[in-house]
Amino acid sequence: MDYVLEMKNIFKSFGPVHVLEGIDFSLKKGEVRALLGANGAGKSTLIKIVGGVHSQTSGEVFLKGEKVNFKDEYDSKMKGISIIYQELSLIPTLTVIENIFLGRESVRGAFLKKEDMRKEYEQICKDFDFNINPDVITSRLSIANQQMVEIMKAVSWNADIIIMDEPTTSLTNNEKEGLFKIIKRLKKSGKSVIYISHILDEIFLNCDSASIMRNGKLVGNYDVKDLTKGKITELMTGNTNSGIKEKKDQTFADYKSEPVLELQNISRNNVVKNVSFKVHKGEVVGLAGLVGSKRTEIANLIYGVDKRTGGTILMNGKEVNIKSPTEAIANKIGYIPEDRKNLGLILDWEIYKNATAIQIDKFKTRGFLDPKKEKEFTGYGVKKLGIKINNAAQKMKELSGGNQQKVVVSKWLGQDMDLIIYDEPTKGIDIAAKEDIFHTVEEFSKQGIGVIFISSDLDEVLRVSDKIIVIRDGSVVCEMDNKGISVQDIMNKIFDV
Numbered sequence: 001m002d003y004v005l006e007m008k009n010i011f012k013s014f015g016p017v018h019v020l021e022g023i024d025f026s027l028k029k030g031e032v033r034a035l036l037g038a039n040g041a042g043k044s045t046l047i048k049i050v051g052g053v054h055s056q057t058s059g060e061v062f063l064k065g066e067k068v069n070f071k072d073e074y075d076s077k078m079k080g081i082s083i084i085y086q087e088l089s090l091i092p093t094l095t096v097i098e099n100i101f102l103g104r105e106s107v108r109g110a111f112l113k114k115e116d117m118r119k120e121y122e123q124i125c126k127d128f129d130f131n132i133n134p135d136v137i138t139s140r141l142s143i144a145n146q147q148m149v150e151i152m153k154a155v156s157w158n159a160d161i162i163i164m165d166e167p168t169t170s171l172t173n174n175e176k177e178g179l180f181k182i183i184k185r186l187k188k189s190g191k192s193v194i195y196i197s198h199i200l201d202e203i204f205l206n207c208d209s210a211s212i213m214r215n216g217k218l219v220g221n222y223d224v225k226d227l228t229k230g231k232i233t234e235l236m237t238g239n240t241n242s243g244i245k246e247k248k249d250q251t252f253a254d255y256k257s258e259p260v261l262e263l264q265n266i267s268r269n270n271v272v273k274n275v276s277f278k279v280h281k282g283e284v285v286g287l288a289g290l291v292g293s294k295r296t297e298i299a300n301l302i303y304g305v306d307k308r309t310g311g312t313i314l315m316n317g318k319e320v321n322i323k324s325p326t327e328a329i330a331n332k333i334g335y336i337p338e339d340r341k342n343l344g345l346i347l348d349w350e351i352y353k354n355a356t357a358i359q360i361d362k363f364k365t366r367g368f369l370d371p372k373k374e375k376e377f378t379g380y381g382v383k384k385l386g387i388k389i390n391n392a393a394q395k396m397k398e399l400s401g402g403n404q405q406k407v408v409v410s411k412w413l414g415q416d417m418d419l420i421i422y423d424e425p426t427k428g429i430d431i432a433a434k435e436d437i438f439h440t441v442e443e444f445s446k447q448g449i450g451v452i453f454i455s456s457d458l459d460e461v462l463r464v465s466d467k468i469i470v471i472r473d474g475s476v477v478c479e480m481d482n483k484g485i486s487v488q489d490i491m492n493k494i495f496d497v
């Protein structure tokens with residue numbers, strides 16, 4: 001068999017922690033292979049070995065039959081491997097076009113001319129059905145656009161093997177379509193793709209085959225046509241009953257008392273436009289809309305990240321004027337942000353310091369922080385959300401992406417709140433662990449806390465919400481009671497059908 005990549009009996013340990021235990025993985029020319037597994041199963045670690053970021057503790061890697069030992073990331077790139085990592089690797093101070101062509105000159109053996117770069121850039125934009133100003137400084141772009149640039153950069157490298165680690169997490173539907181087209185084109189031209197995603201629909205749409213991992217071991221290799229979502233979940237977790245619920249089955253909303261939050265015609269310039277809605281005690285309000293519909297911008301006005309230019313916000317019947325996240329927390333508002341890397345976590349800190357950052361005063365003994373108390377609290381969150389860690393003093397950056405996200409959620413457990421906002425909380429979370437996040441929503445609402453739940457996954461919005469508010473272009477389109485409505489009904493409102 002002609003394999004472009006073969007990994008044989010790969011072991012990887014970080015000190016005493018065994019992350020990969022005897023993985024065999026292979027990829028054929030023109031194959032699109034999914035790499036699946038629960039959060040912390042070892043997917044990213046495996047591809048980081050192919051990418052020259054980590055070297056294996058033991059085992060062998062072959063490229064087109066030839067044994068390789070990558071010296072570093074550059075070496076892997078030069079041998080024809082291009083990776084889109086979960087965390088963006090662009091240089092924020094460079095322009096988009098500079099980022100895309102960075103390091104490419106040496107591949108061609110001569111400097112690329114500016115005009116050639118522009119021509120190539122235009123072609124990539126056309127292929128992606130996408131339009132980003134090449135001269136804009138990258139840090140000025142939205143996270144979605146930065147991710148798109150990252151993808152364009154990886155694909156334009158002209159590698160034989162392209163590895164995508166959760167590439168669609170912040171893309172709009174159009175951009176996703178663009179990416180899926182690119183994958184088809186890559187396949188047709190004989191390139192091979194490894195595709196990691198927790199969104200199983202994407203696997204069925206794009207992949208030929210799948211390798212499933214569990215706890216650092218390979219469960220097996222499968223043809224995607226022989227798999228179902230249920231089967232994948234079962235193979236990933238080793239559990240035949242994942243307890244996944246389709247629908248919300250109880251409500252804790254209290255419509256008799258004063259709403260915990262009332263927005264009256266709030267606006268910000270021409271971005272958020274006269275938005276009004278109420279959140280009652282224990283009520284879960286889902287905000288549905290396309291990526292870019294300005295749901296996060298509304299949340300940012302409530303949490304004091306951005307300044308309102310109009311309208312009034314009431315909490316428990318009283319007008320509030322929250323000017324910063326610190327003031328929001330003092331007003332009993334919690335916020336689980338979409339951009340966890342920049343807003344929710346400090347990756348160089350220990351897990352327990354991240355987990356306790358918001359409620360720090362609770363963990364003091366005689367005025368001093370007590371690490372024992374902090375670790376106890378962290379342990380509580382770890383158990384509640386099934387977070388996979390080795391010990392609470394590990395650095396945050398050592399956790400898998402999905403487990404980092406769970407720590408962001410765990411920070412708010414036990415906090416005295418009237419309202420909590422979840423913004424895309426299940427990004428990067430595996431299918432079984434999503435349910436743990438939904439349970440926290442349920443528990444908060446059971447305690448009488450109002451919840452705003454933002455998600456691009458409408459099944460999720462239906463799963464958790466009492467009421468759904470459809471947002472389009474910064475305005476409220478309608479409010480829908482979650483009674484007998486379907487994803488299609490919400491879609492119709494989103495698209496104005």
Ligand SMILES: Nc1ncnc2c1ncn2[C@@H]1O[C@H](COP(=O)(O)OP(=O)(O)OP(=O)(O)O)[C@@H](O)[C@H]1O
Nearest residue numbers: 014019039040041042043044045398399400401402
């Ligand atoms: N540098 C490190 N030191 C210690 N442990 C690490 C390090 N890097 C990763 N790990 C551990 O290895 C395990 C596998 O992590 P990895 O990121 O490969 O998982 P994953 O399958 O990609 O998960 P996710 O779906 O959440 O992204 C995790 O338990 C993680 O904590």
